[in-house]
Amino acid sequence: MTKHLTRSALIALATIGCNTPVSANTSENSADAQRRIADAILAAQVEANGVPGMAAAVARDGELIWTGTAGYRDLDRKLPVEPDTSFRLASVSKLVTATAATVLYDRKMLDLDAPVQRYLPDRRLAWPSDITLRQLAAHTSGIPHYQDVDAARGGIHFGTVDEAVEIFANRPLLFAPGTSYQYSSYGYTLLSAAIEGGAGVPFLSFVSRAITNDLPLRPDLVPDPQHDTVAYEFEGGTIKPADPHDYSYSWGGAGFRGTAPGVAMFGARVMRDGFLSSEARAMMWTPTQMNDGSPVADGEDRIAFGWRIGTDSDGQRIAHHAGVAIGARSALIVYPDSGDSVSVLSNAVWVSDIKETATTLAAPFRADPTGPQTPCPIRATAYTGSFGDKPVAGTVRFTMLDGICRGTLGLGNAAGDWFDALPQGSGDYLTVISILPGDRLDRGALVTPSGAYDFRRQEDGSYVAVLSPTRKFVVRLQR
Helix, strand or coil, X not given: CCCCCCHHHHHHHHHHHHCCCCCCCCCCCHHHHHHHHHHHHHHHHHHHHCCCEEEEEEEECCEEEEEEEEEEEECCCCEECCCCCEEECHHHHHHHHHHHHHHHHHCCCCCCCCEHHHHCCCCCCCCCCCCEHHHHHHCCCCCCCCCHHHCCHHHCCCCCHHHHHCCCCCCCCCCCCCCCCCCCHHHHHHHHHHHHHHHCCCHHHHHHHHHHCCCCEEXXXXXXXXXXXXXXXXXCCEEXXXXXXXXXXXHXXXXXXXXXXXXXXXXXXXXXXXXXXXXXXXXXXXXXXXXXXXXXXXXXXXXXXXCEEEECCCCCEEEEEEEEECCEEEEEEEECCCCEEEEEEECECCCCXXXXXHXXXXXXXXXXXXXXXXXXXXXXXXXXXXXXXXXEEEEEEEEEECCEEEEEEECCCHHHHHHHCCCCCCCCEEEEEECCCECCCCEEEEEECCEEEEEEEXXXXXXXXXXXXXXXXXXXXXX
């Protein structure tokens, strides 16, 4: 366990100790309070995970309601992340590609259940002729993902999508199409080639004209030093700039970049009537089936046309995708039933629950302010509980700061040992931030080196954060 707190951590603890409670009966604007809470969660997340910089945004009904930034886009030059900072999107790029195919489907220019060969008249594929676009989007085609032979792929530039297809066009399938699930970015390279065939124009041209249009989203092709973040990676627990990487082998699978507001507004665009028909949107979010009729699934999620369908900690339906690539960890989540869209982007790979981090950042804007009014536990000094199947105990400190209940949970226990094993930064404490303003802690964000989690009060007075289906962090506060 780390023995010394960072300077910023010491300042945070000192600040917590010096503030006095603020009444919940404040005249502050509710929207401003929500934004301040989300800002605090994002800032605490960067402090906890050691990533140089992050950005996030929330849109509602087609309008941007929050953009948050924390940390640096360039450590050497001490340039902070700003709202217009552009990050690699990694596999969130697949949502751009899936949406492009859905737009063509909506225009009756692409048959998603047709053999992909129909749209590649000049490319002879070595596989069964019945691989469909729907199977490509749902990762049931049998086309492999990156393999050992692809280790140097980021050092080669491919001038066309067809040239990129040549990389894997003669590799054997992993299984018969439609009989199993295997994640494959190369499948999206082939899907983007089919989009070219349906649209009659290059893939990137169609995306720019019909999908991203005026949004700050673009292929990671021509550097923009004024806005692009430096890509970083952890090496032996230390952060360093990553080597250059060319994503032309799979623009459609991992090759776009954009700003947090741009990604959130892309999610809002997908939900907008007029961009897609309701029938096309419903198709895109309907879980795909295997040949035997069983649903395509990955963990707790069902796999639809490019999008993953699941629920958040409130049981609300979400459509989402996350990404990981050199110098990037990303997520986009949309709430089809409420019209909310949330993006989270970072400039380094970190071992994280990025989906939970995104929903937690959205929680201040979605939580019901009515209900129990459990006071901020500013008199608590310790906690006991469990982390998975191990007992834990530690010190706590809570206070009110800027109208928000905040606290720290000391580690030096099994929870600390688990977080310390991660390659990114860890420390001596975890941060708790109420997602509702005022002197209350009924529900908060537990900010850890692996992400931000819902931290909810139970009927017995304890607080629980679910880090995975098999790992819960249970906290019982004591005076």
